[in-house]
Amino acid sequence: MERRKVDILCVQETRWKGSKARSIGAGFQLLYYGVDSKRNGVGVVLKEEFVRNVLEVKRVSDRVMSLKLEIEGVMLNVVSGYAPQVGCELEEKERFWSELDEMMESIPTGERVVIGADFNGHVGEGNTGDEEVMGKFGVKERNLEEHMVVDFAKRMDMAVVNTYFQKREEHRVTYKSGGRRTQVDYILCRRGNLKEISDCKVVVGESVARQHRMVVCRMTLIVCKKKRSKIEIEKKTKWWKLKKEECCEEFRQKLRQALVGQVVLPDDWETTAEVIRETGRKVLGVSSGRRKEDKETWWWNEEVQDSIQRKQLAKKKWDMDRTEENRQEYKELQRRVKREVSKAKQKAYDELYTRLDTREGEKDLYRLARQRDRDGKDV
Numbered sequence: 001m002e003r004r005k006v007d008i009l010c011v012q013e014t015r016w017k018g019s020k021a022r023s024i025g026a027g028f029q030l031l032y033y034g035v036d037s038k039r040n041g042v043g044v045v046l047k048e049e050f051v052r053n054v055l056e057v058k059r060v061s062d063r064v065m066s067l068k069l070e071i072e073g074v075m076l077n078v079v080s081g082y083a084p085q086v087g088c089e090l091e092e093k094e095r096f097w098s099e100l101d102e103m104m105e106s107i108p109t110g111e112r113v114v115i116g117a118d119f120n121g122h123v124g125e126g127n128t129g130d131e132e133v134m135g136k137f138g139v140k141e142r143n144l145e146e147h148m149v150v151d152f153a154k155r156m157d158m159a160v161v162n163t164y165f166q167k168r169e170e171h172r173v174t175y176k177s178g179g180r181r182t183q184v185d186y187i188l189c190r191r192g193n194l195k196e197i198s199d200c201k202v203v204v205g206e207s208v209a210r211q212h213r214m215v216v217c218r219m220t221l222i223v224c225k226k227k228r229s230k231i232e233i234e235k236k237t238k239w240w241k242l243k244k245e246e247c248c249e250e251f252r253q254k255l256r257q258a259l260v261g262q263v264v265l266p267d268d269w270e271t272t273a274e275v276i277r278e279t280g281r282k283v284l285g286v287s288s289g290r291r292k293e294d295k296e297t298w299w300w301n302e303e304v305q306d307s308i309q310r311k312q313l314a315k316k317k318w319d320m321d322r323t324e325e326n327r328q329e330y331k332e333l334q335r336r337v338k339r340e341v342s343k344a345k346q347k348a349y350d351e352l353y354t355r356l357d358t359r360e361g362e363k364d365l366y367r368l369a370r371q372r373d374r375d376g377k378d379v
Contacts, residue, residue: 006216012082013209019059020376023154031067031378033059042080046269057378058106068111072223076362077107081117083148097148104156112221115158115188118212119149122183123160130154132191133163139172139183153188161200161217163186171201177211185215196220230245233251235286236276242284265291297307299348307333307340 002283002288017037027048034041038061046054066079084092105135107113112312133153147224153160162172162183174185187200200217207213241247258279259272311333318326344372355361 009045010080011043012118033086035062075111077113079115083119134160158188159194237280238284255279299345304340307337
């Protein structure tokens, strides 16, 4: 996904048992569902910038799941599906299509829908009689399963995106095994939103399983830009400063003065609490109210900051005068920054592990556990 710049990826036949969200590195998050580690399973992988946009996750079965995202005010529903294979029982196939129908009916008509699915069948070349839901550029002849795909597209007013773009056969075939070359994986969208998709093809050489190949499409959401008002985030008192002895002592003295200075001592908790809060705000200060976006710099220290500033100055110097001397200076400072960052991280981790072994570190341990639990939730 990182190499091919894919933002959202639907995966099928994962065979992962469970239903949760999981970070898989490089900022990508996997949301999946499966009931058996030997068969089926579906999932959706999101790029980091879309993780916070998830509003809802529906896990219907180990063959159908969906995500609802809010992007620039537009609601986008991403559905991952895995249809039963040709040899499966008719009852299982009907159950899959019934689940997919119910999923589509639950989505409001004004919202975007993109389905990425392994339908285990081929729509075939040509579109005679089905021009409203598919293009001419399928692969080979149609089979029974793909009659179900076309019928579903007609029922839900969807379009089979793969078939609208004229590509070489190599960029249309999604499944290769031995001498078999077929098209079984498809991307579908609402017919009214087909104009938002500028390209769709099979990416050759990017496959997790040897037989299946990744299908990608480029979609640009047409949104009406609205003027966004600044959201005032609550400013919080910096209570954590009480860990320092000098701050704690100053707070204690100011609080005594505030309570003694009143004509009548408060006899209810609300009044006392307000005096404590007001004293805390004056002595400890309050946060800026700005959202802290980067959470990965908790190990940041002055040495790292100083090294980065010197590196930035060297970069500007090299941009203005492209001499070999300036280049070498910039490269050396780059290496120094990496060393400083590595040392700072190691020092911060060592201090964390030492603190976790103490009685005071129990709070940090519970905090880490709660954070890990939150990371495993969909929304």
